Amino acid sequence: MLQLYDLHTHSTASDGVLSPSELVKRAATAGIYGLALTDHDTIDGLDEAELAAGQVGVKWIPGVEISVTWNFQTIHIVGLWINLRSPELIQGLTKLREFRVWRAEEIGRRLAKSNIPNAFIGACKLADGKVLTRTHFAKFLIQQGFATNEQKVFESFLTSGKPGYVTDQWATMDEAINWIKLANGKAVLAHPSRYKLTYKNLRRLISVFKETGGLGLEVISRSHTPENVATIARLANEFELLSSIGSDFHNPYNRRDVLGQLPNLPLECTPIWQ
Ligand code: AMP
Ligand code: MN
Ligand code: MN
Ligand code: MN
Numbered sequence: 001m002l003q004l005y006d007l008h009t010h011s012t013a014s015d016g017v018l019s020p021s022e023l024v025k026r027a028a029t030a031g032i033y034g035l036a037l038t039d040h041d042t043i044d045g046l047d048e049a050e051l052a053a054g055q056v057g058v059k060w061i062p063g064v065e066i067s068v069t070w071n072f073q074t075i076h077i078v079g080l081w082i083n084l085r086s087p088e089l090i091q092g093l094t095k096l097r098e099f100r101v102w103r104a105e106e107i108g109r110r111l112a113k114s115n116i117p118n119a120f121i122g123a124c125k126l127a128d129g130k131v132l133t134r135t136h137f138a139k140f141l142i143q144q145g146f147a148t149n150e151q152k153v154f155e156s157f158l159t160s161g162k163p164g165y166v167t168d169q170w171a172t173m174d175e176a177i178n179w180i181k182l183a184n185g186k187a188v189l190a191h192p193s194r195y196k197l198t199y200k201n202l203r204r205l206i207s208v209f210k211e212t213g214g215l216g217l218e219v220i221s222r223s224h225t226p227e228n229v230a231t232i233a234r235l236a237n238e239f240e241l242l243s244s245i246g247s248d249f250h251n252p253y254n255r256r257d258v259l260g261q262l263p264n265l266p267l268e269c270t271p272i273w274q
Contacts, residue, residue: 003033005273006260007061008078008190008218008246011037012128013045014065015135017251020045021052023259026252028056030260034273036063038078038246041096042131046084061273064089065190066179067096067170070205074168075195077176077209078218078246080272082185089183096171097131104132106166107158111137114163116146134158135250150254177213186272188216188244192235193228206239216242216272220262223248233266243269 010016011023018026020037027035035058037049046062053060064079082089108120122140123132138153147153157164171179180187189209197205206217217236219229220243236243243266249259265271 002264004031004260004262005034005245005271006032006247006249006262007034007036007063007080007188007244007272008038008065008221009036009249009259010039010065011045011049012130013037013042014039014131015133015250017253020049023249024049024052024058025056027259028058032058032260034059034061036061036078036080036246038063038065038080040065040131040133041067041093041100043082043084043089043093044130063185064093064180066093066176067168068173068176069168069170070173070208071201073195073197074170075173075205076190077173077180077214078188078190078244079176079180079183079185080188080244082180082183084183086179086183089179089185092171092175092179099169100132103166103168104137107134107137107164110166111157111164116141116144116157116163119164137164173208173212177209181213186216186242187214188218188242188272189214190218190246191221191223191248192217192232193225194221194223203235206235206241210239210241214241216244218246219243219265219269220245221248222246222257222262226263229263229266233269237268242272242274244272 011020066077111119123136126136138150141153177187219232
């Protein structure tokens with residue numbers, strides 16, 4: 001039988017809903033063979049998840065999803081099989097989380113100017129000392145009755161041009177890939193078809209990613225259509241990159257958010273786990 005991998009998931013260490021151990025148990029129940037937890041800019045959930053993986057017999061892959069600014073765009077680079085003790089990785093992620101706190105304060109100030117008070121405090125409470133993300137602001141705004149679902153709240157308040165949007169200053173591609181390399185990990189470009197890029201710029205992104213030391217593309221992602229999968233699989237082969245699979249699971253109460261249960265990699269792709 002084919003072994004199922006899911007190499008892109010989130011827990012309460014960032015903006016996921018399940019704790020790291022709950023996530024791992026759910027992955028085992030879902031029949032996942034190999035699992036990576038890849039929280040935004042943190043490795044804090046990985047020890048707990050590894051312990052749980054050992055208990056339920058899931059093959060464990062330590063990971064992280066690093067926020068990067070490339071060509072004025074936010075892109076995400078997943079690091080897999082990373083060494084959690086790498087000082088460069090730890091320092092780099094700490095710097096990104098410090099930016100997140102500053103950004104959250106700024107989001108709070110901007111929302112206050114739009115007559116939405118206490119958003120910073122509200123988001124902090126929901127993050128509960130873990131990594132602060134825009135998802136926490138989204139949840140706060142829904143609780144306060146400003147929108148009915150996350151998609152709408154992002155569109156109305158938290159994306160470019162909207163009252164609670166702050167221009168991001170994340171890591172450079174060079175920094176992120178270097179931290180992953182110094183941690184002996186493999187860098188994977190997350191959900192390549194989700195970025196709002198022309199085909200020409202997508203090729204440029206992949207070309208720079210490869211030149212900088214990136215190893216794989218997330219060919220299968222929850223946010224990819226079958227056409228996206230075909231395009232990214234073709235680009236992976238053209239640029240001689242490996243292929244990865246990730247659900248980007250956050251929330252078991254969202255029907256479109258499912259752990260595992262992803263299509264198989266196209267046959268022409270070389271899996272990153274081989
Ligand atoms: P941040 O890294 O703090 O800017 O937050 C980004 C996170 O917000 C992503 O990882 C998604 O989980 C979530 N997100 C971004 N855009 C949307 C959207 N349009 N609808 C729902 N969630 C979103
Ligand atoms: Mn997220
Ligand atoms: Mn992402
Ligand atoms: Mn993600």
